Amino acid sequence: MRKLWLIFAQAATISLAVLFVVSTLRPDLLSFGGRNGSVVTIRESQHGVGNAEIGSYSTAAKKSMGAVVNIFTSKDVKTQRHPFMDDPVFRRFFGDQFDGEPQRSASLGSGVIVGAEGFILTNHHVIEAADEIEIALADGRKLPARVVGTDPDTDLAVLKVDGKDLPSITFGQSDNLKVGDVVLAIGNPFGVGQTVTMGIVSALGRSHLGINTFENFIQTDAAINPGNSGGALVDAGGNLVGVNSAIYSRSGGSMGIGFAIPVSIARQVFDQIIATGSVTRGWIGVEVQDLTPELAESFKLPNTEGTLIAGVLKNGPADRGGIRPGDILVGVEGKPVTDSSSMLNLVAALQPGKQATLRLLRNGGEVKLKITVGKRPRPQRRAE
8 A cells, every 4th residue: 555655756746846847838738728729829018108219209309399490470450340339428438448449469380490590390370470570489489570571372482580699400201201200290289388289180282272382281180279370390300391380170279180381382482482582483373173983084094193284374385385175285395284273383383585496285296395484473373
């Protein structure tokens, strides 16, 4: 009996030892549950939140925040004279408070210092019709500003302030942006003070929104609210890639759809305003319409590339050059026209007074016409 007990004890000891080794080295051999004997492997991060590998955009924010300013504007608003003011009894009791005297109206926005000389980029609608403009720097300084020039067609304006040691932003390359890139929006939403929000580039080349005449917006989900207009959209390196301009909203606040003017366009407008005080664009005097599949089919076109000439201004550049209503414009100076928006941008880039070659489709054939480009009238919105 003692011998049997000894054998049992030894066998149990050996079994426990084998179980320990197997459970340590090959635990998958001991799996009894799970579908088809499969093993679920869960990977856990070895770093807590806030580790450097998670990433931070504080460097980008710090690099650009100093160049973003708050803009305060005011103007006189004359109230309508109350009809009872001609009644002496009414005037005796209520005085002149309904007499239509001028009152001050204030609004706010944002801007970006783009030169140490004190030039500031902002939106045209931020400073439109303002009598007085004051900017507040991130360091607390407040300075009066004057308008150098504006461009309503792109909703951009350039201001000038006189100050010392003004921080300026670094221009980035908006043409190199890709959908999914991280961007920061900096401005003064609702007047609460300078604020930084983060998001990604949601889309590029947004147009046909009815916001500006010339549209080529960067769409982002970085929170943009009233007061952010004219502020900076910067990349992860803190470089300016856009000027915040508008939002899509049903409530008046951010809904994750914001639009910024690419810095490539802002730079072109800025350079012209600094040089001449205004922006000069080409113009040919036509009304255009996008091609729908139905229109393309009626014109026997293989696709909807190009834009339909819906109207021609009498004695305008296009009329004198031989363009007719019903023509399909498909090329400007060798560059393809995809739709009415691209046509507007291509024509606007032409130099007034110079000749340009336009490629059109007419009666099933292709024609090339040379026209003398005119100067685009201001504002002449929604026509070319």
